[in-house]
Amino acid sequence: MRISDSGTRSVLEVDGESIMPSAGKPRQILALLALYPGRVVPVPTLMEEIWGQDLPNSALTTLQTYILQLRRRLGTAMGPGRPGAAKEVLTTRHGGYLLQVPQEAVDVHAYENLVARGLAAFEGGDDEGAAARLRAGLAQWQGPALVDVRVGPVLAIEVMRLEESRLVAVERRIDVDLRLGRHTELLAELTELTARHAQHEGLHSQLMVALYRSGRQGAALDAYRRLRGRLIGELGVEPSPQLQRLHQAMLTVDPALDVVAGPRRGSTFDLYAA
Numbered sequence: 362m363r364i365s366d367s368g369t370r371s372v373l374e375v376d377g378e379s380i381m382p383s384a385g386k387p388r389q390i391l392a393l394l395a396l397y398p399g400r401v402v403p404v405p406t407l408m409e410e411i412w413g414q415d416l417p418n419s420a421l422t423t424l425q426t427y428i429l430q431l432r433r434r435l436g437t438a439m440g441p442g443r444p445g446a447a448k449e450v451l452t453t454r455h456g457g458y459l460l461q462v463p464q465e466a467v468d469v470h471a472y473e474n475l476v477a478r479g480l481a482a483f484e485g486g487d488d489e490g491a492a493a494r495l496r497a498g499l500a501q502w503q504g505p506a507l508v509d510v511r512v513g514p515v516l517a518i519e520v521m522r523l524e525e526s527r528l529v530a531v532e533r534r535i536d537v538d539l540r541l542g543r544h545t546e547l548l549a550e551l552t553e554l555t556a557r558h559a560q561h562e563g564l565h566s567q568l569m570v571a572l573y574r575s576g577r578q579g580a581a582l583d584a585y586r587r588l589r590g591r592l593i594g595e596l597g598v599e600p601s602p603q604l605q606r607l608h609q610a611m612l613t614v615d616p617a618l619d620v621v622a623g624p625r626r627g628s629t630f631d632l633y634a635a
Contacts, residue, residue, distance in 0.1 A: 385511045386411050387427045392510045394451070394460040396519055398467050403457040410515040428458060469523065472501040476530045488537050495534040502527060528558075535567050536628050542620045544574040555584070559591055562604050563630040570629050573611055573618055581611055606633035 393410055394402055408420050417423070428451065435447035452459045464470040475498030482491035506523040507516060531554070538547055551568040558564055565588045572581035585608045589600050599605070610618055610633060617632070627634075 384430075387430055388510050389513060389516065390424075390427055391431060391460075392507055393516055393519075394458060395462075395467050396469065396516075398460050398462045398464050398470065401454045401457040401459045406515055407458070410513040413514055428453075468501050469506075472498045473526070474498075475501070476526070479530070480533060483533050483537060488540050492534060492537045492541065495530055495537065499527070499530055499534065532563055532567070532628065535564075539567060539570055539574075539629055540620075542574075544571040544620070547571045548575065555588075560588075560595070562588070562601055563628065566604055566607055566630045566632070569607060569611065570618065570632070574620060578611060578614075582608070585611075603631060603634045 389410055390407060393407065404421070404424065407424060408416055411424070412420060432447040432451050435450055450461050452461050465474075475494050479491050479494030479498060482488075482494060506520045506527075510516065512520055535547060535551065538544075547567070548571055551564065551571055554564050555561065555568050565584060569581040569584050572578075572584060585600070585604070588604075592598050592600055600608075
């Protein structure tokens with residue numbers, strides 16, 4: 362069994378055959394259960410995801426019907442030779458339901474495992490290992506998380522968590538690429554990322570360093586000027602002290618900005634942390 366619950370399609374496959382329900386609410390239930398494989402998801406949590414705080418009188422009965430529908434799809438895919446197997450996979454527990462599948466069968470957990478290993482390599486100074494693992498983890502994504510699932514209040518929190526996790530993984534992968542001297546190759550990606558995240562200081566620091574190391578000091582200083590203008594105009598705040606120090610280092614052509622002189626650990630944003 363393989364479950365993908367991040368990317369452009371949410372998929373539940375048994376022996377290569379998709380059995381993802383087309384109805385909205387059963388898809389929500391399956392997505393939420395898949396995010397916690399091997400763990401009981403309480404009935405109140407499932408109800409909140411489907412109906413919010415406005416529960417219908419028939420909420421429990423309707424939820425049980427959705428679970429039954431999911432089990433039927435599982436049972437059909439598993440075949441007549443395994444009677445009762447669907448109940449062993451989608452199991453009733455006291456107070457809730459549990460999807461009994463290994464974590465590695467769920468793409469999002471494969472992603473999180475690869476990213477965790479990549480971040481550990483990053484902190485340990487293993488740049489090549491960090492780059493490979495972070496790229497492999499990010500390759501699990503094909504687009505926004507749960508894009509084809511109606512998202513209720515519980516899944517909305519999970520989507521935000523996953524999106525933030527993905528952005529952190531992208532930042533750390535770019536940090537590694539900068540440490541490996543791949544600054545020119547990063548310019549197009551960083552230009553897009555800073556346009557999407559117009560107030561994100563970490564990404565802007567990476568763009569500034571990539572431009573500076575590509576021989577484009579003026580463009581690096583202009584990136585800082587534009588970010589500073591947005592922060593002051595939209596939030597009424599100056600850039601952080603470390604970003605201001607990075608800007609000053611570029612003005613004075615600080616040798617520490619060179620690839621060979623740069624630190625082997627830490628993020629680009631913290632090059633000039635106090």
